[in-house]
Amino acid sequence: MTTFAYASQPPATVRADVLVLPVFEGPEPGPGVRDVKGVDLVALYRDAALTGKRGEHLLVPNTGNLGVAASSVLLLGVGKKADLKVDDLRRAAGKVARQLVKRASVATTLPQVLGRQPAEAVQAVVEGQILGAYRFDRYKTSSEEGPDRLETFTVLGSPRWDARTVKAAVARAEVVAASVCFTRDLVNTPARDLTPAALAEAARAMAEEVGLEVRIWDERELEEGGFGGILGVGQGSVNPPRLIELAYRGAAASQPPIALTGKGISFDSGGLSIKTSEGMETMKDDMGGAAAVLGAMRAIAVLKPRINVIAAIPSAENMPSGSATRPGDVLRHRGGKTSEVLNTDAEGRLVLADALAYLAEKRPRVILDAATLTGACMVALGEELWGLFTTDRSLGRALLAAGEAAGEPGWELPLHRPYRKLIDSEVADVKNVGKRYGGAITAALFLAEFVGDVPWAHLDIAGPAFTDSAGDYWPKGATGVPVRTLVGYLLEQAKPR
Ligand code: BES
Ligand code: ZN
Ligand code: MN
Numbered sequence: 271m272t273t274f275a276y277a278s279q280p281p282a283t284v285r286a287d288v289l290v291l292p293v294f295e296g297p298e299p300g301p302g303v304r305d306v307k308g309v310d311l312v313a314l315y316r317d318a319a320l321t322g323k324r325g326e327h328l329l330v331p332n333t334g335n336l337g338v339a340a341s342s343v344l345l346l347g348v349g350k351k352a353d354l355k356v357d358d359l360r361r362a363a364g365k366v367a368r369q370l371v372k373r374a375s376v377a378t379t380l381p382q383v384l385g386r387q388p389a390e391a392v393q394a395v396v397e398g399q400i401l402g403a404y405r406f407d408r409y410k411t412s413s414e415e416g417p418d419r420l421e422t423f424t425v426l427g428s429p430r431w432d433a434r435t436v437k438a439a440v441a442r443a444e445v446v447a448a449s450v451c452f453t454r455d456l457v458n459t460p461a462r463d464l465t466p467a468a469l470a471e472a473a474r475a476m477a478e479e480v481g482l483e484v485r486i487w488d489e490r491e492l493e494e495g496g497f498g499g500i501l502g503v504g505q506g507s508v509n510p511p512r513l514i515e516l517a518y519r520g521a522a523a524s525q526p527p528i529a530l531t532g533k534g535i536s537f538d539s540g541g542l543s544i545k546t547s548e549g550m551e552t553m554k555d556d557m558g559g560a561a562a563v564l565g566a567m568r569a570i571a572v573l574k575p576r577i578n579v580i581a582a583i584p585s586a587e588n589m590p591s592g593s594a595t596r597p598g599d600v601l602r603h604r605g606g607k608t609s610e611v612l613n614t615d616a617e618g619r620l621v622l623a624d625a626l627a628y629l630a631e632k633r634p635r636v637i638l639d640a641a642t643l644t645g646a647c648m649v650a651l652g653e654e655l656w657g658l659f660t661t662d663r664s665l666g667r668a669l670l671a672a673g674e675a676a677g678e679p680g681w682e683l684p685l686h687r688p689y690r691k692l693i694d695s696e697v698a699d700v701k702n703v704g705k706r707y708g709g710a711i712t713a714a715l716f717l718a719e720f721v722g723d724v725p726w727a728h729l730d731i732a733g734p735a736f737t738d739s740a741g742d743y744w745p746k747g748a749t750g751v752p753v754r755t756l757v758g759y760l761l762e763q764a765k766p767r
Contacts, residue, residue: 272371272403274396274444275424276437281305281379282338286424288329288370289340290378292362294351297322301382302426303345308337315345324349324358325365340377344370354383357677360394364402364743370420371403377424388431389439394677396443397450397754399423402743404451406458445572446757450750452476453558453565457736457748461537461554465509466585469536469557473514473564473583480571487513495604497584497628499620502601502611504586506541506594511586513625514560516567518579520764527578528763529634529724530567530756531625533618533641534560534585541614542590543597555748556618558735559640560585566756573757575764582628584621588614600698604628607719610698618643619702619716626720636665637721638759640729640752646709647683647730656680656734656752659714662725669727669759676754680729683710690715729755 281289281302292300297315311330320326326347332338348354348362359380370376381391403420407413427436456464456472464472470486477484489510492501497513504511514534517527535556539545545553560583567581595601599611601620605627609620618641629637640656647657656673658680660666666682673680692704692712700719704712714728734751737744744750 272420273422274440275422276427276440277424278427278429281426284377285339286375286377287341287373288344288376289338290344290346290366290376290380292348292380292383293322293345295322295349302379306336306338306343308335311345320347322347348383356390356394359391360398360677361742363395363398367399367402371418374419375422376420377426379426381425382428388427389435392425392436392439393443395425396440397447398743400447401450404454405745406747442573446569446754449565449569450753452568453561453750453753454748456561457555457558464536466512466536466587469534469585470512470514476564476568477516480568482567482571483517485515497604497624498602499624500584500586502595503588503617503620506591507587507589509587514583516581518567518570520574521576521578525578526633526635527580528760529629529637530563530581531622531629531639532559532563532583533622533643534583535618536585536587538588539590541588541617542594543613543615544590545615552736555736556642557585558642558731562640562753565750565753569757570760575761577760577764579760580632582625584625586621588617608698610695610701612701613703616702619713622717623720626717630722630724634724637724637726640731642732642735643730644710644713644732648733650683650710651681651733653733653737657710657730658682658727659685660727665725665727672758672762673755676758678751678755685714685718686711
């Protein structure tokens, strides 16, 4: 376990194995570089043919010549000074994290490069360090990488900064990043081990640890409660479905809660409308929305903002078998609406329908859902952006802003009402597929049927929840998107207005 510390002493006096100092494109010295009096670090950097472009780094060992207390200095290119954004700090910290976890102590002036928003900058650097160091190696019996040793990571700020605010940002970053890692672990866990019941037990254990109210609905209780969508999707699997209910109370009981849900398909084979084997390869990730909501609830429970938040997360395994839902079957959802299942691979909307209807009964302020819902959304927006659909302009704006600030950007797609006709059913209230075109929109319109008049936003995270290419602060696999967006949005809602 790494300890994160904050200090505002001169960088040259800091005892650490590695002192990480930023260099702007030029190269131009970043904060702390000029404090190293022993040698001309900028000249050294330039001599190595480096210009300060993002990620260009040079490790300079201290053989007693540098005039600093640290054992070595890592000069880290961060790009053009004028272009720097908060997420660039997260990326810079993440990029070097893997190497630096092999050292016992690291200190950095990185957050000072922005010159303003110290709390945001500090939070981003600490998040980047933790997220960049994340690995999922639970199933590996040997690793070439060797163990992580990082004991202390010290953030060096300016003496002008308010230490209390910045220390709070360090603490917040630790909570948020640990919650993202919690989500990543759930998503990366093979579906063999993370059945709906196992997901529910993981949620229960988390809830008990951080002090959330929790209730797990089993298949009999779901039957009695009229959750026909969750049961219909789960009925082909030997692993029965669950509904995970959580509550966080941080404000007066009279204050309506914010409601969250997420798609928790522990494995999506497509059911009888079976996928290709290639199409199934990553489908253990189809509970990414559920895991992100669990991660966000975990963070909120620890950070304790003055709001109320409830969650109801449906989980089922979508499998083909003699007991599976057939194309043409009609399901009766919570609240009574019926849907005709024409494609059993459009299962996410079926389980979410029940959860949305259930949450709407509780008259929350807003309902948010996150779901790895459609390949169509990936076609529209690619693999990095989540799609936003909403019935409420200001809610949509707040979520897009939260995503941008968290380094998890989304983009709005239209909830185009005229396409509702594409999901008219001959036999039920709605059918679960439209045409091939506009597939993310018809999926969202299906969900919209179940929220009543409660302001609602849907995040289609099929693209960014899981990645086949490692990035600056994420390895291949689960990314934890959109935990940071949800937490940022919720914390913002708790601020007095
Ligand atoms: N879980 C998938 C969506 C998905 C696909 C997520 C690829 C991540 C990567 C979802 O359940 C699904 O199968 N959707 C279908 C809907 C179609 C049958 C209307 C799709 O997108 O093809
Ligand atoms: Zn799915
Ligand atoms: Mn599917």
